[in-house]
Amino acid sequence: MRDITDLGPNGYTRQSEEVRTRFERLKAREVILDVRALTKHFGSGENATVALNDINFTTHRREFLCIVGPSGCGKSTLVRILAGLEEQTSGEVMLLGKPVVGPGSDRGMVFQSYTLFPWLTVKKNVMFGLEVNGRGKFEAEQQALQWLQLIGLEKFADAYPHQLSGGMKQRVAIVRALANQPRILLMDEPFGALDAQTRCRMQAHLLDIWRKIDITIVFITHDLEEAIFLADRILVLSAHPGQVQELIEVPVPRPRSAAQFISPEFLSTKARLDAHPQIEIRRRRGGHFLDDNPSHRCR
Amino acid sequence: MRLFSRLSEPFIEFFRYLPAPAFGALAVAILGIYDGPKITIIVIGTLFQQVLIIANTTRKLDVSLVEAAMTLGTQNMQLLRRVVIPGILPDLYRDQRILLGWAWTYLIVAELIGTMSGITWFITQQARYQHFANVYAAIMMIGIIGLGTDIVLALIGRRLFPWDRSLVKSE
Numbered sequence: 401m402r403d404i405t406d407l408g409p410n411g412y413t414r415q416s417e418e419v420r421t422r423f424e425r426l427k428a429r430e431v432i433l434d435v436r437a438l439t440k441h442f443g444s445g446e447n448a449t450v451a452l453n454d455i456n457f458t459t460h461r462r463e464f465l466c467i468v469g470p471s472g473c474g475k476s477t478l479v480r481i482l483a484g485l486e487e488q489t490s491g492e493v494m495l496l497g498k499p500v501v502g503p504g505s506d507r508g509m510v511f512q513s514y515t516l517f518p519w520l521t522v523k524k525n526v527m528f529g530l531e532v533n534g535r536g537k538f539e540a541e542q543q544a545l546q547w548l549q550l551i552g553l554e555k556f557a558d559a560y561p562h563q564l565s566g567g568m569k570q571r572v573a574i575v576r577a578l579a580n581q582p583r584i585l586l587m588d589e590p591f592g593a594l595d596a597q598t599r600c601r602m603q604a605h606l607l608d609i610w611r612k613i614d615i616t617i618v619f620i621t622h623d624l625e626e627a628i629f630l631a632d633r634i635l636v637l638s639a640h641p642g643q644v645q646e647l648i649e650v651p652v653p654r655p656r657s658a659a660q661f662i663s664p665e666f667l668s669t670k671a672r673l674d675a676h677p678q679i680e681i682r683r684r685r686g687g688h689f690l691d692d693n694p695s696h697r698c699r
Numbered sequence: 700m701r702l703f704s705r706l707s708e709p710f711i712e713f714f715r716y717l718p719a720p721a722f723g724a725l726a727v728a729i730l731g732i733y734d735g736p737k738i739t740i741i742v743i744g745t746l747f748q749q750v751l752i753i754a755n756t757t758r759k760l761d762v763s764l765v766e767a768a769m770t771l772g773t774q775n776m777q778l779l780r781r782v783v784i785p786g787i788l789p790d791l792y793r794d795q796r797i798l799l800g801w802a803w804t805y806l807i808v809a810e811l812i813g814t815m816s817g818i819t820w821f822i823t824q825q826a827r828y829q830h831f832a833n834v835y836a837a838i839m840m841i842g843i844i845g846l847g848t849d850i851v852l853a854l855i856g857r858r859l860f861p862w863d864r865s866l867v868k869s870e
Contacts, residue, residue, distance in 0.1 A: 483770050484769075484770075485766050485769065485770070502769075503766075503769040503770045503772075504770075504772055505770075505771060505772030507770065508770065508771075509766075509767070509770035511763055511766070511767060513763050515761075515763045515764055515766070515767035517764060517767075517768075517782070517785070517786070518786075518862045518863070518864075519785045519786065519788070519860070519862050519863075520785075520862075528768070528771055528773075528781070529771035529772060532768075532771060532772055532773045532774075532777050532781065533772050560861065560862040561862070562862060562864050573767075576771070577770070577771070580771060580772060586770075
């Protein structure tokens, strides 16, 4: 029996030996993304608002990092800067030691809105990145089909995006980004527009993909349970200005399953996140408040 | 791009507000009485609208598609060729259908000036002889031809852009 008392709501900062060594090993791995003193101001002069203030963190190879925070904490801005879609006011983003300038195929991105190209079939969407980066058509097609097999959508290769459900679209968007073999996958609330059931399945799907390939993931969400379920570490941001509050190491062991939503590790991490006053705990989804008992979440 | 639009749009707006038929007499004086002036009037009447409509349609393209393409490593001309153009093509096609209706109107107007044939010439001539039945028939024919081409173009559009849902829904 593990000692549960040191995982209780007040003792959550203490780590078991096993968890500590797990994270020491993680942090010993190669640094993929290094964010240093990143700030972002919108506007200039006296009207400037500080969206992000002195953000520092690193991600390591094959790490799953979640970023949580209340709306308006600049988490989307942060990930857009990482992707190169927006420019920071100061500070640096280093990918494998080289500064990030502008968007590029070394960083994949999945958006909350559906961004599959509606005029291309599913297969051609996945081929898109390979083709613009100079791969031959035949090679691109072979790889695209392999990616579609990985997510179980090979039957839909010739369908158009509007024929797919929301969850399927996001699965294709994930492999479209992965097909370029980026070093890091940035995900900006990718499951935010999905219903609760699909969301659960997508989370399991994503972990499955992540386990199979060598990819580091930075995942933005405002759903705390989603963050705990997915992440190795959770970066907690506060709003106005967006600042790092805490970097939480999630003790829940892998492989993860829905049953762990009521495990002591899960609940203590949840309690620790809930302790941040700014984070909204209850959210409306589909017109109903979610059942408070997290074990009912994923069936 | 923004600089270009700021430089060019005021001029195009200016020309857009000049009524095409006002160029009729000029066009006849310069180009004679055959097809030349008709084509000129139609071009003046639709080209400047065309430029602004295309600019507007392009601006309406979902920015996140462009951003997604950029994160996949797409740059400059490829972005235009692989994302912007295919992205706006169905809307552009719809714009052309609307502008074709305008072109019809300008054709009718053009034929009022300095022609010795054509359907409008026929209408004005028959009206002068008070053969109103013929006038109605001619107007009906214009309507039928216009409607017919639009239906055909809509069908072609559906074939060309099978992914475009708004096209399917609107018909």
